[in-house]
Amino acid sequence: MTSKTTLRVIPLGGLGEIGRNMMLLEYGDDIIVIDVGLMFPEEEMLGVDLVIPDFTYLRERREKVRAVFLTHGHEDHVGALPYFLREFDVPVYSTRLTDGLIRVKLQEHRLLQKAKTHVVEPGQVIEAGVFRVEFFTVAHSIPDACGLIIQTPLGPVVHTGDFKLDHTPVMDQHTDLIRLAQVGAEGCLLLMADSTYAEVDGYTPSEQLVGEALKQIMVNAPGRVIVATFASLISRVQQVIDAAVFTGRKVFVTGRSMIDNVAMARQLGYLQAPEGTIVGVEEMRNTPPAKLVVITTGSQGEPTSALTKMANGDHRHIQIVKGDTVVLSASPIPGNEQAVYRNVDNLFRLGADVLYNRVSNIHVRGHASREELKIIQGLLQPEYFVPIHGEYRHLVVHARLAESVGVPQGNAFVLTDGDVLEIDEEAAWLGERVPASYVYVDGLGIGDVDQHILRDRAHLSTDGVVVVIVTVEKQTGALDRPAEILARGFLDLEEREDLAERTREVVAKALQGAEHYAEFGDINTRIRDAVSKFLYDETRRRPMVLTVTVEV
Template sequence: MAKPKLKIVPLGGLGEIGKNMMSVEYGEDIILIDCGLMFPEEEMLGIDLVIPDISYVLENREKVRGIVITHGHEDHIGALPYILPQINVPIYCTKLTQGLISVKLKEAKLLHQTKINVIPSDGTFKLGKLKVDFYPVCHSLPDSVGLVIQTPIGAVVHSGDFKLDYTPVDGKPTNLSRLAMLGSRGVLLLMSDSTHVELPGYTPSETVVGENIDRIIGAATGRVLVTTFASLISRQQQVIDAAAKYGRKLFFAGRSMTEIHKMAADLGYLKVPEGLVCNIDQLQRVPPEKVVLMTTGSQGEPTSALVRIANRDFRHVHIMKGDTVIISASPIPGNESLVSRTIDSLFRQGAKVFYDRIAKVHVHGHASQEELKLVLNLVKPKYFVPVHGEYRHLTMHAELARTMGVAPENTFIMEDGDILELNTKSGRITGKVPSGNVYVDGLSVGDVGGVVLRNRRMLSQDGIVVAIVAINKQTGMLVGRPDIVSRGFVDPDESKAMLDASRDLIIKLLDHDGKDIPEGAMYNDVKETLNKFYYEQTKRRPMVIPVMVKV
């Protein structure tokens, strides 16, 4: 009997940055790798988060053995609170990742019903017929891992998010000897991080950032505010070290930053000297030259601590002349204008601001071209699938793999939903599964679709006009003049003549000498007439909503 084929199905993260989720299927066993979210694009009006479509997983729920998490960033764990209520399977991850997941699940009141298995960063476990080995990788978050999945037809390596930093903050570099050993034995498939494939050379070490933060804090004469991602624990350690070195007290602002600091310190991932960290309520009692404040808000999020400080809307802190602000993060695509606005506001209030364009206060956590080449050279895979990137990243990484000796027919540029089937002799993309975006809007998950977003876009661009028409219940005749209410379309005072003319149009349209016209037909006639009239007058298309009131 022929062996089953290995099926690789990306459900998110290919052709986009975020919502990483990959299904690895062999026979009756499915392993899900990561379960991330994506932040909404500019045109996704009112949407809070975007998560993967797991229709395929739900159709095959009896095969799913667990969710294996490579590390604790939002684009890898953020969808868990929304996915687990639909398919409650065990989670497998390292200790720090478990801590970060627990914070999220506790907030969603799902922690007590979720089984989280903590695996060492070099540990091994079995899920059905598939054996999973972790190996340590260096990323911007400690306890990150790559995966080796041993299948009956060969080894599959998933790199996770990684870079080759030989002097990381936590002292644990990527385990290259493990990759070399796997390469010498033969690897069926490598799936590798493509995020920064465009960048030549090597990604700079975190040590560079630590030295610059140390220098800036040492030279500052007043308070120092540092903002970064709440989960960037290595950056927290660098700030802790510098604050202790220069005799400053450390304060935290922002709920997620405070919670993650406490969790990481409790688990031993942060080394914090006794008495260094103080409650933010004590901030006013400490001289400015003795203060370091870590805050959320590196992406210019409107409700974050740094943005509220910049807007003079934060109870404990107002910017004053002599303050130094370090923005230790790069803007996520789409957030550039928010971040720029925050930086401008800080400068305007007299702060000295250091950010990635003018100082080396942040390095990314992803491999550049030479590191990607080294991994390809060590692993020597038969098949290669670039993952974690937009389509241009995947294309460039596939080309890089070809230059490193992977056969062109064995290199697959996939998109979300593609089904790749592999055996020891050949591989091909055989079909597609549902893989669109699922939108989270407040408490609603998946209820908002394309029609709602299109309506929101229309409202945001040209506004809304409501035409309220009173109809006599007995005769079907118009009662009085219609009322026109407009929002976001035109100024009602300046455009009074046009709005009055549209009332007259409705009166003329509905003057039907007592003929019985169905309400639906009236609704459509009023809508079409007003749409045409407003476009002729303004060259704009507001959303027109007729409201028929029977009296």
């Protein structure tokens, strides 16, 4: 299956969904891993906390795994690293801020002592088996984001990570077009590029626009300005601080992950604030509203976040009042719309003015739009192309875009998680698939929640549960007393005693029909079927019916 002269490209996550990004490159006896991200559960993954990649393929080739390379510090690129490092003892390479972020995470998981993390600089080359991996800078919504140039025996492979082309970035980190042009001139074997925004025409605007907008808002706002954004969006936090300084306002930071990230970023020098700008609770209380800015988590409507607490009137330090201006400096991630807009509505109800994506330009996204993607294609002119990071439709439109600007027809491969692209000197083709299912993390369990359990949760969520306990005479199987009926999430059976009574009659009748004292399984099935049918006929609902028979 694995030839010595074949490069194998194996996405384990992020191709066909947004999140849990993880890509393998394999050549002969060497495998390198690019990113080990997590995904937040989709609507139907009821009760699941996180989704991580399936490491089965690597478990079976443990001795081949040379290193992990992380492109940047967002959760969808590094969040599953602790789960990975529990099992694999390999070095991890990333730039400085990314390293800072994963060390916090590894500490929480008590893996920091054991982990071999290494800080690299852009331009630095790491040897990992047959691969030579060079980091290059990209503009993205977190500092120190990088792409990778991977020299392989067949030629260079470029992985963009997440990127856009911001010519006026806040922290002066451009996408290194010159380095990419050099690779293109040498001849790029394979390009793997970010597809998140491949549907969007034109260019993604510069972060600078947001800075101007924030200043304008703070100049005009009559009272406090409360800005919610992603805790990892450190350049945005810097812009808020800059605008506060410009308008003579103090800054109060709230929300656990925002407090942590601001502290870490200041410590590492990624966030600059003049002495006395960032204030604590006491000083915040003594600052007039017109001289105050609050930076908070909760831009996605997360239920326990600081902004959601403010919107619900539950925040310990901040009560929203008329005169407050709340700025949601983020777009709702698909799936979060209801939660985000519920906060907007509640903030309006409390009297705040609310500026959000539908009514103001107070956010720009961190991913390249179509014209930017074309520029990358033009610089690299790759022989093969694999769109990465996106839902299936994003990958399809990105592959088409690539073919429209020069990738040879048939050389743009739309892969999804678990597909294997094999490349040799002559050609590229799809190999045999590898395991790449969703692995669910729920509480302490990893992978013990399966489709069966999720189906049960979906069933329970729709019409609840009815438990029927039947006590029967051991010898004869005759009913010893009326059945006991319990319901949750179905109907209030205490209020509907008539229905409970008739259900007991249905149970009694179901048992009368029995010719012989049968197996309990049979009795239980017989009762379940009878009760399910009866309740459906009566209510047109289908609760999950559980029956237990107790012999006396």
